[in-house]
Amino acid sequence: MNELNELQTALSDARWVYWYxxxxxSWQWLLLLLFTAxxxxxxxxxxxxxxxxxxVFFGSCIFIASLIADSLGGELQLWDYPSMxxxxxxxxxxxxxxxxxxxxxxxxxxxxxxxxLGAAICLSAFFSFILEPLASVWDIYQLYAWEYLYSFPIYxxxxxxxxxxxxxxxxxxxxxxx
Numbered sequence: 001m002n003e004l005n006e007l008q009t010a011l012s013d014a015r016w017v018y019w020y021x022x023x024x025x026s027w028q029w030l031l032l033l034l035f036t037a038x039x040x041x042x043x044x045x046x047x048x049x050x051x052x053x054x055x056v057f058f059g060s061c062i063f064i065a066s067l068i069a070d071s072l073g074g075e076l077q078l079w080d081y082p083s084m085x086x087x088x089x090x091x092x093x094x095x096x097x098x099x100x101x102x103x104x105x106x107x108x109x110x111x112x113x114x115x116x117l118g119a120a121i122c123l124s125a126f127f128s129f130i131l132e133p134l135a136s137v138w139d140i141y142q143l144y145a146w147e148y149l150y151s152f153p154i155y156x157x158x159x160x161x162x163x164x165x166x167x168x169x170x171x172x173x174x175x176x177x178x
Contacts, residue, residue, distance in 0.1 A: 012088065015087055015088070016087050016088070018087075019084065019086075019087035020087065022082075023082075023083050023084060023087075024087075026083065028083035028138055028139060028140050029083060029085065031138070031140075032083065032084075032085045032094050032095075032140065033085060033094075035094075035098065036085065036094040036097060036098060039098055039101050039102075040097070040101065043101045043104065043105065046105070046108075047104070047108065048108050051108065054107075054166055054169075054170045055104050055107055055108050056104070057166055057169065058103070058104060058107045058162055058163065058166040059100040059101065059103060059104035059107070060100070061162045061165065061166070062099060062100045062103045062104070062158065062159070062162055063096055063097060063099070063100035065158055065162070066095075066096035066099045066100065067090045067093070067096050069154070070090060070091050070092060070095075070096055071090060071091065073146065074091045076145075077144050077145065078143075078144055078145045078146040079141065079142060079143050079144055079146045080142050080144065081095075081140060081141055081142070082139050082140065082141075082142055083138075083139055083140045092140075092141075095135075095140075099127065102123055102127075103123065103159055103162075106119040106120065106123055106159070107163060107166070113163075116159075116160075116163055117160070120155070120156050120159040120160060120163075121156055123155070123159070124151075124152050124153075124155035124156045124159070125152065127151065127155055128148050128149065128151040128152040128155060129148055129152070132148050132151060133148060
């Protein structure tokens, strides 16, 4: 365990030096910061406050699942993030947060299951075939043993599963609140 701890310390130190020398204040870092801040502000202004609890629960589940998936993908060396907002913690927390915000927007806008399915497919395609390749070109996202196509059904399934869970919890709450 001591040897693992020493290796982890060396890796953490190396990540800090890399981030500070190559990422911090780069155009990628500024883009991630600006994108995350603007998207968060838009969401705060647009969120339906009447359904806020269900929407935030939905987004929190998506956020947690995204954090776990990114941690696993990084640990299994399927992909990594050469440019990240923070040098420590989850590899690219701002992108995971952005996925949650976009998904909360479709959850808020499309309450009908069929419309939500269509929106989830479109959003999954946008993430998988537009944003992920752009992030790769911009040196924010680096694939090792992963393909953009693999992400597509995972996003769809994630959005549908979390919507089913959220809708069920909201229905139980509504049933017991009267």
